[in-house]
Amino acid sequence: DNLMVRGVKDAEINDPDTDYIDGLILGRSKRITEVKSIIKRVAEPEVTVLLRGESGTGKELAAQALFRCSKRRNKPFVKVMCAAIPEGLLESELFGYEKGAFTGAHRNKPGKFEFANGGIIFLDEIGDVPQSLQVKLLQVLQDGEFSKIGGKEVKVDVRVIAATNKNLERGVASGTFREDLFYRLNVVGITMPSLRDRREDIPVLTEAFLRKYYNLYNKIYSSLSNETMEKFMAHNWPGNVRELENVVKRIIVLGSEKVDIGGQAAQVSITDTAHIEKKTENKDADTTVKPCSLREIAKEAVQKAEEEAIRKALIACRWNKRKAAEFLSISYKTLFYKMRQYNLLE
Incomplete structure (x- = not known):
C-alpha cells in the first residue's frame, strides 16, 4: 500500500502538466496552490472558464495553462483583448465579414472565432464587450454558431475562456451585462489572488x-x-x-x-x-x-525560497523537527525529505 501511495505521489511530482503550470504560475502559497489545482482539474473537461482578478494577477498565464493542459493543446490559441478594440470594429474582429458587407469590404475576412476553430479563444476583458455584441457571444456559447457581417452563418468548435477585472454581478444588476451570458461564461470561475x-x-x-x-x-x-x-x-x-x-x-x-x-x-x-x-x-x-528556460528559473527560485523557509523554521523551533513541521504545515516525513534534499540534516 505504501508503495502504491508513493507511486501516485511520484506520478504527481513528475506529471508534465503540473510541471508546466508550476513553471508558468510561480508560487507555493495556499491561495496560488489552490488556483493551480483548479486549473489542472478543469483543463480537460470542455467547460467555459471565467478568470477573475485584479489587473496584473496573471489571468492570461492561467488561460495559457488551461490551454496547455487541455485536449486542444495542439490546436489554435487565439487571444482577443476586447477593451483594446474600438466598439465599432469589435464585431468584425470577432466574427468576420463577407465581401461587400459594407463599403471597403473588398474580400471575405474571417474573424477570431474562425481562426480559433478546433482550439481555444481567450476573451480578455470580457466585461468591456458592448451590449450589442453580448447576444452574439451568447449564441456562440449556446450553439457554436454565429452570423458574419453580411449574413453568412458559420459553425465553429471553439472552447471559450474569458477574463475580467470587473465585477460582472454588478454589471448584471445595473443592466450593462447580460445575466444569461454571465452564467454561460461562469460555468467554472477561477479568481486569481492579488499579490x-x-x-x-x-x-x-x-x-x-x-x-x-x-x-x-x-x-x-x-x-x-x-x-x-x-x-x-x-x-x-x-x-x-x-x-x-x-x-x-x-x-x-x-x-x-x-x-x-x-x-x-x-x-x-x-x-x-x-x-x-x-x-x-x-x-x-x-x-x-x-x-535557460523560465521553467528552470522558476524551479531554482522555488527551491531557494523553500530551503530558506525550512532553515528559518528550524532555527525558530531550535531544530525540533516535529515543531518545525507543524510550523510549516507539512508532515514530519516531508520535512525530513526536504532537509535531506537541502543538506540540512545534523
Whole structure:
C-alpha cells in the first residue's frame, strides 16, 4: 500500500502538466496552490472558464495553462483583448465579414472565432464587450454558431475562456451585462489572488524575475538587499505581479541602488555598473550568461525560497523537527525529505 501511495505521489511530482503550470504560475502559497489545482482539474473537461482578478494577477498565464493542459493543446490559441478594440470594429474582429458587407469590404475576412476553430479563444476583458455584441457571444456559447457581417452563418468548435477585472454581478444588476451570458461564461470561475494576499510568494517571484532579466540583459546576477526585500514584503502592490516584475526590471536596467516602490526609495544591493559585463562573443569566457528556460528559473527560485523557509523554521523551533513541521504545515516525513534534499540534516 505504501508503495502504491508513493507511486501516485511520484506520478504527481513528475506529471508534465503540473510541471508546466508550476513553471508558468510561480508560487507555493495556499491561495496560488489552490488556483493551480483548479486549473489542472478543469483543463480537460470542455467547460467555459471565467478568470477573475485584479489587473496584473496573471489571468492570461492561467488561460495559457488551461490551454496547455487541455485536449486542444495542439490546436489554435487565439487571444482577443476586447477593451483594446474600438466598439465599432469589435464585431468584425470577432466574427468576420463577407465581401461587400459594407463599403471597403473588398474580400471575405474571417474573424477570431474562425481562426480559433478546433482550439481555444481567450476573451480578455470580457466585461468591456458592448451590449450589442453580448447576444452574439451568447449564441456562440449556446450553439457554436454565429452570423458574419453580411449574413453568412458559420459553425465553429471553439472552447471559450474569458477574463475580467470587473465585477460582472454588478454589471448584471445595473443592466450593462447580460445575466444569461454571465452564467454561460461562469460555468467554472477561477479568481486569481492579488499579490498582497499571497505575500509569501514575493521572494520566489522576485528571485525568478531577477534571474530572468539579468540573463535577458546579459548582466551579472546580484541579489537584493534585506532592506529592499523588507520593503517588497510590506508594499501592497496595487499592480500585483506585473508591478513587481516591472520594479525588478527597472532595478536591473538602471543598475541603480535606489528604486521607487510606492513612493518609497528602496535600497538595492546591485553590483557596481562598472563591474557589470555584457556577454562577449568568446564562448569560453567565464562571464558568458548561459541561456535557460523560465521553467528552470522558476524551479531554482522555488527551491531557494523553500530551503530558506525550512532553515528559518528550524532555527525558530531550535531544530525540533516535529515543531518545525507543524510550523510549516507539512508532515514530519516531508520535512525530513526536504532537509535531506537541502543538506540540512545534523
